[in-house]
Amino acid sequence: MKNIVCFLTVILCSKVIAQSADLNKTKNNNPIFKGWYADPEAIIFDKTYWVYPTFSAPYEKQVFFDAFSSKDLTNWTKHPRILDTAAVKWAKKAIWAPSIIKHKNKYFLFFGANDIQSDNEAGGIGVAVASKPEGPYKDYLGKPLVDKFYNGAQPIDQFVFRDKDGQCYLIYGGWQHCNIAKLKPDFTGFIPFEDKSVFKEITPENYVEGPFMFIKNNKYYFMWSEGGWTGPDYCVAYAIADSPIGPFKRIGKILEQDPKIAVGAGHHSVIKIPNSEKYYIVYHRRPLTETHANSRETCMEEMHFDENGFIKPITITNEGVKAQVIK
Incomplete structure (x- = not known):
């Protein structure tokens, strides 16, 4: 009898431990999905969260984009190969940092390709279009939108910004230079x-x-x-101005590594929950167990502001954010 009681006790204890492990597991929402992904752009379409990241791999293998969607910020669906270089004849490698915008019931995906190092190389910033956020996307122009170095800015890391008046801007640039340009309506x-x-x-x-x-x-x-994307000092800083063309005076860092959690925290985007004052920052970072430059994963934290509107420093966590359904 004692043996049976002991046996049952062991089973019950095992179940409790397993349940506790499951509970602990559900508390850790970072990274938000599996795989090596970087430079995430998060956006909301029709009460659904979407994240469009770079597939983090050697440049020759960066020839496609995956996308991820969620209704609650915790359960994510992968949409593989929404855009492939097979659909963009001029793009050969290093397609990264996608930025997306919905415009006249179409979805326009802006991307960098080929990591050009001079005006004499083919590549730069391109545009793809689709009728659904999950694609499939096809080349919109048949050529790059920006294929030269203007003001010293490498044509990469594009972001499409829609102003209050509806005017859309392309904000982009590597090599320590950033440009803004007014996009035509089409x-x-x-x-x-x-x-x-x-x-x-x-x-x-x-x-x-x-x-x-x-x-x-x-x-x-x-x-x-700021900093180098391959190193631990990668971080995010910000400025505030009265116009999209500035002038922008640096205020300070708000997201950086925590040697106890992860390093190389940077290249982010921000989403605001509709009809609320909740803001989330979506970014990539490198786990402490990894040393390879491309071992980057996508994470999310809540972002807060002080009474003067300044962004409070963000603590990177393993827990991430709680479930949030858009009402």
């Missing part, structure tokens, strides 16, 4: 500014790459990544 090119310039440099102090912009209380929050 996204086939650019509209010059009043001074007849097409590409305006808005580079803030310490800017390296990965620009992102959003509006809060009629202020323009401009964010970017």
Whole structure:
């Protein structure tokens, strides 16, 4: 009898331990999905969260994009190969940092390709289009939208920003330079500014790459990544201005590594939950167990502001964010 009681006790204890492990597992929502993915752009379409990241791999293997969707920020569905270089004849490798916008019931995906190092190489920033957020996407222009170095900015790390008046801008740039340009309504090119310039440099102090912009209380929050993406010092900083063209004076870092959690935290995007004041930052980081540059995973944290509208420093976590359904 004692043996039976002991046996049952062991089974019950095992179940409790297993349940506890499951509970602990559900508390850790970072990374938000499996796989090596970086440079995530998060956006909301029709009460569904979407994340469009770079497939983090050697440049020759970066020839497609996967996308991920979720109704609650915790359960994610993978949509494989929404765009492949087979659909973009001029793109051969290093397609990365996708940025997406819905425009006239079409979905326009902006991307960098080929990691060009000079004006003499083929590549730059391209545009793909689809009728659904999960694609499939096809080349929109048949050529790059931006294929030259203007103001010293490498044509990579594109972000499409829609202003309050509906005007869309392309904000982009690597090599420590950032440009902004006014997009034509059909996204086939650019509209010059009043001074007849097409590409305006808005580079803030310490800017390296990965620009992102959003509006809060009629202020323009401009964010970017600093440091080297392969190292532990990668981080996110920001500035605030009254216009999308600045001037942007650097305020400080708000997202960086925690040697106890992960390193190389950067290249992010931000989403705001509709009809609320909840903001989330979506970014990539490198696990402490990994040393390879491409071992990056996509994570998410809640972002808070102080009474003056400044972004509070963000603590990176393994827990991530709680479930959030859009009502």
